[in-house]
Amino acid sequence: MKSYLSLIPISAHVRKKQGRMIMICIVLSVFLVTVIFSLMDAVMRMETQSTIDKGGYWHIYIKGIGQDEAQDIAARTDIAASSWYDVVNLDEHLQMSKDYSIQGAQTALCGIEPPFIGAIMHFFDADAQVTEEDAVILTENAQELLGVGKGDMITLNTPAGDYTFRVSGFRISGNGKYVGSNGGVTQALPVKDNQIGAFMNISTFRRICRENGETTEPQYYIQFAKHTNLRKALAQIKEQYELSDSDIGMHTILMASSGIADKDYIKNVYPIVGLLFLLILTAGVLMISGSMNSNVAQRLRFFGMLRCIGASKSQIIRFVRLEALNWCKTAVPIGVALGIVTTWGVSAGLKYLVGGEVSDIPVFVVSPIGIVSGVAIGVVTVFLAAQSPAKRAARVSPVAAVSGNAEDAKQVKRAVNLRMGKVEIALGIYHAVSARKNLLLLTGSFAISIVLFLCFSVLVAFVDCLLPQKASSPDLDIASADYSNTIEASLLDEIKSVEGVAHAFGRRLLNDVPAVIDGTPQTVELMSYDNYQLDLLEKDHDLRKGSHLKKMYEDNRNVLVIWDRGMPLEIGDKLDVNGETLSIVGMLKYSPFSNDGSNGGKITVIMTEEQFTRLTGITEYALIDVQMASKIISESDEAVAQIRRLSSQYVFRDRRIESVQAMYYAFMTFVYSFLMIIALIALLNIMNSISMSVSARMNQYGAMRAIGMSARQLVKTVAAETFTYAGFGCVVGCAVGIPLSKYMYDFLITAHFFYASWSVPVGQMVLIVLFVLASSAAAVYAPAKRLCAMEITETINEL
């Protein structure tokens, strides 16, 4: 032994069993944090990669700068690539209103610089280039539509004259409409099937625009170099060129990883993640501190002896702290290893079982962030948790230790109140409330679990709003160009008969229909729903309280309306349309046709198809939604191609890729696994504490048994103690958790989805109470078994 601290591993070896619970607690904390951060890292990497794949590798684009400023920016050392991007003849609805064409096909023109190809966007084939003034890259559909190939010459007809180009290559992917943070189509010229997109050198583009008298709004795309401090670089550029927020567009996900994002909800997620991290840290500290306190309490005589033979108080404190850190030596690597392996398992599960948009998640990822966070939480929690037990150990009086009274050092100050009921119950409650620190730790442990549960429930609701899982979500939609009722009803029947289509339903729309509401003339929007869509409203819980969907089928003068802020109508109200009085029998909670659920102040009246046709005489549709039988994209490709052909004269949108189902389930799996682990920690903590409490009172319980207490009564005492902790935990947890849940709900959800309002989470609270009862029962089980099997003589002979 080189120093008194060498006693630590020896003592740990001898007291292996007693240290096991502390080890488990540390392993769990480290494991939890490693998994969370590793998974976050993996998801972030996947998101980043998928964002780059879908939207290109750029961080920001700038509007309203000139050529000199652009050159200036390009010369910065923190810029990896930059390029002009300018478009003419393509609006944000993919409409081409100008007379630019190649072989009669409407053509959108796009001016770019060489770095745009490859470095910023990689949707182009290997030969595609715009270095030469007459080089043009066409969208892939040009090969079929125009019958052109690489090296062919094409002529672009414009009002100012014709221009000849040589086709250098094609844009082979990336036709998705990618919407940037401040709206609008931002990148690789998404065009409809019968339109062409032509990429050319920016100087050629500018010449054509000049000669045609076009005014455009060029954007300068920037890709920062790796390891650039994005926040700082962005601030510098903004300041230097006096740019406002509206001049800058961001690639949200890429910027979000640096904590810079335009989207409010992404900004809001950071403090919430921080809060949850703090809660986990607190849970870890409470749990480990509880175990260590019990561990120290059992060895008060040992610490007293150390004090007797000359150890100072600070040496005892150092001893206990280092002893705790000694556990980290084994527990932290185990926690990290378990965390990494679990992350691999979860990632593999997400990749191969869930699939969809999470199928790109890397499986065997070793995340430095995950490992560092795991190690940090292990060491920090243990260090913080060791403070109080260390001080307690240092406070042990040497005299008390050698005289054998160390364990009794805590003097009872108040007697049990036996008026509370049966003596065994009263004693149990007293045991719980008299040990203040223990009460605080266990109440805290339960309360933290409850608070975390309530907070996570809000996150679940948030994700429900962000990634709504609606039975009515279509895989494809086919719309008339201006949402006019011009789609023949026969198309719907044709689509329905395509193999692989599960459901197809149409909607008819009529805007600005005169109506009389409460004697006041107004205009309303009429919309038709077929029976399938009406049924889905109930299935998706989209109807407000008091709605009677069944009445829609009973009388064809009954209608639904969409609720909105300031909407003058209520369920039961009537309105007159085209001389017919309609009764409102239900209300949608929000508009399913807008991102934030708002109906933009319009009054939308939803009616059955028959009713719509009777009132308006219209039998055609404005929109057809299609749901495919298989959610696996590749399996439905053939059917989709067939539908696409059938609906070639309409605006066709393949929304399968937008499906967020996999991400939704991945998130839910993550949240619920996390909650389960938190619950497991609370359970282990209470089990450990009750077990320790029973061990400490074993002699007392033995004497009680000797003087006539039955084993059943003893179990009741222990149960009363446990349920007292649980009761306090429930009360404190709900008292803190419910306001916090409301705050988080308002902050995260109501602020962005105005139709969503917080209500007391009764269901969750019932679940909490059930969990608390079950974990308390589990905590009582093992000590109860021990008490029933206790040899009275063994305990009283030790007295």
Add this chain to the structure above:
Amino acid sequence: MDLLEVQSISKTYGSGETAVRALRNVSFSVPKGEFVTVVGESGSGKSTLLNMLGALDTPTSGKVLIDGNDTFSMKERELTIFRRRNIGFIFQAFNLIPELTVEQNMVFPLLLDYQKPNRKYLEELLEVLNLKERRRHLPNQLSGGQQQRVAIGRALITRPALILADEPTGNLDTQNSSEVIALLKEASRKYEQTIIMITHNRSIAQTADRVLQVSDGVLTDFGRCRE
């Protein structure tokens, strides 16, 4: 009539070469109201014998009859209730419940039986034990002698037929020891209770009605002192 009848009890711990025979074929009987002391060296088997009499431990062979009831033929639950109602225990280390007051500690066995204490009897016991002034005190506010008096009160509260005391004076000074013994003897006489007490103190042992000695698990009856 004999209150306690011990029939050939033996107790062996372990087996084979490591077997320890703590009690060897012990038989004796004690009539109602008799005050018996048990003496013997440390490890001689006194406490084992007392545990058998109190049905806290089971013998390897033999029977113990208390008031005609074979304690070892009873089921656990039945035995607990029997012990609660018929046997009072007094320990060397007092074993009071630190969270209960003097009065609460004394009535504790009755509370376990969900019975209301007889106030008159309680007052009488507090008076006899000289604990009236201390009735609301917690054990840690009492001296050793006072704590042992509370333990005696707890043993007497159910008016058990048999009181088993394992060195009740072991932790007390001479004066307190004398007081405790006097109290036990008075209880034995006043309430007609049979008391079996282990002691190391020869002079205390000799104040009993009868002295038993245990040596290497074998019991020797020294007979009745006052006969």
